[in-house]
Amino acid sequence: xxxxxxxxxxxxxxxxxxxxxxxxxxxxxxxxxxxxxxxxxxxxxxxxxxxxxxxxxxxxxxxxxxxxxxxxxxxxxxxxxxxxxxxxxxxxxxxxxxxxxxxxxxxxxxxxxxxxxxxxxxxxxxxxxxxxxxxxxxxxxxxxxxxxxxxxxxxxxxxxxxxxxxxxxxxxxxxxxxxxxxxxxxxxxxxxxxxxxxxxxxxxxxxxxxxxxxxxxxxxxxxxxxxxxxxxxxxxxxxxxxxxxxxxxxxxxxxxxxxxxxxxxxxxxxxxxxxxxxxxxxxxxx
DNA sequence: ATGGTTGTGCGACAA
Numbered sequence: 553x554x555x556x557x558x559x560x561x562x563x564x565x566x567x568x569x570x571x572x573x574x575x576x577x578x579x580x581x582x583x584x585x586x587x588x589x590x591x592x593x594x595x596x597x598x599x600x601x602x603x604x605x606x607x608x609x610x611x612x613x614x615x616x617x618x619x620x621x622x623x624x625x626x627x628x629x630x631x632x633x634x635x636x637x638x639x640x641x642x643x644x645x646x647x648x649x650x651x652x653x654x655x656x657x658x659x660x661x662x663x664x665x666x667x668x669x670x671x672x673x674x675x676x677x678x679x680x681x682x683x684x685x686x687x688x689x690x691x692x693x694x695x696x697x698x699x700x701x702x703x704x705x706x707x708x709x710x711x712x713x714x715x716x717x718x719x720x721x722x723x724x725x726x727x728x729x730x731x732x733x734x735x736x737x738x739x740x741x742x743x744x745x746x747x748x749x750x751x752x753x754x755x756x757x758x759x760x761x762x763x764x765x766x767x768x769x770x771x772x773x774x775x776x777x778x779x780x781x782x783x784x785x786x787x788x789x790x791x792x793x794x795x796x797x798x799x800x801x802x803x804x805x806x807x808x809x810x811x812x813x814x815x816x817x818x819x820x821x822x823x824x825x826x827x828x829x830x831x832x833x834x835x836x837x838x
Numbered sequence: 839a840t841g842g843t844t845g846t847g848c849g850a851c852a853a
Contacts, residue, residue, distance in 0.1 A: 782844090783842075
């Protein structure tokens with residue numbers, strides 16, 4: 553069991569994946585084609601069974617499927633748009649049922665789902681960033697984001713919460729005060745406005761989702777998964793936000809064993825501005 | 839208050 557006083561940050565290799573543990577990673581890769589080598593690095597350092605990506609920025613016909621299969625992830629389900637968005641589930645384990653959903657009346661590639669061995673349902677989600685101005689009346693992108701969050705709430709509010717289910721992704725919301733470098737200064741910054749954080753909490757409450765990271769690393773510890781490119785010394789200034797999340801339904805929350813944030817990935821050559829978040833889940837029900 | 843950087847793809851635009 554993870555020490556609750558210990559931060560989840562990992563600079564390089566994770567602890568070895570224990571026997572009987574399902575390890576799932578989620579990462580906003582910001583172009584899967586540009587960062588294929590970094591994906592290989594994540595696979596090596598994490599030994600994850602499943603890697604979920606967001607912002608692949610690749611249509612399905614140019615997705616580097618064969619190269620990723622060679623990394624040990626032959627089971628794949630991906631959906632992409634030209635230049636924007638794009639999500640993928642990459643797996644060493646067989647993927648059974650899979651599909652995608654559209655929310656907020658758009659064709660954007662922002663969701664894929666699959667069923668893992670043991671009947672665990674896995675959802676990979678990319679919530680719209682929402683632009684700069686936190687006013688839905690003047691910023692169509694922010695209106696879309698709020699609409700998208702409302703659709704998530706409606707969908708999960710109507711779903712069976714007793715299923716073994718994981719939702720991961722770049723949710724583009726930092727919900728808690730200690731999920732951002734300055735709660736006060738970010739209250740009117742898109743990603744941490746009350747309009748977003750209240751919706752975020754409503755989605756979670758409506759389905760009984762458990763925030764995996766906060767289950768093992770509760771407040772007031774500050775934990776971030778994203779640091780802007782627009783900062784010369786990202787580590788020194790540490791103006792981060794926790795935008796990348798892993799949610800579990802109650803049956804799986806009982807089997808959660810560890811959560812890691814691969815902070816060292818932010819220093820990789822030609823890094824993404826997001827770092828991977830990784831969870832260990834006991835495959836046995838006990 | 840402003841500007842700071844990156845990716846796509848060669849324009850702006852999105853983040």
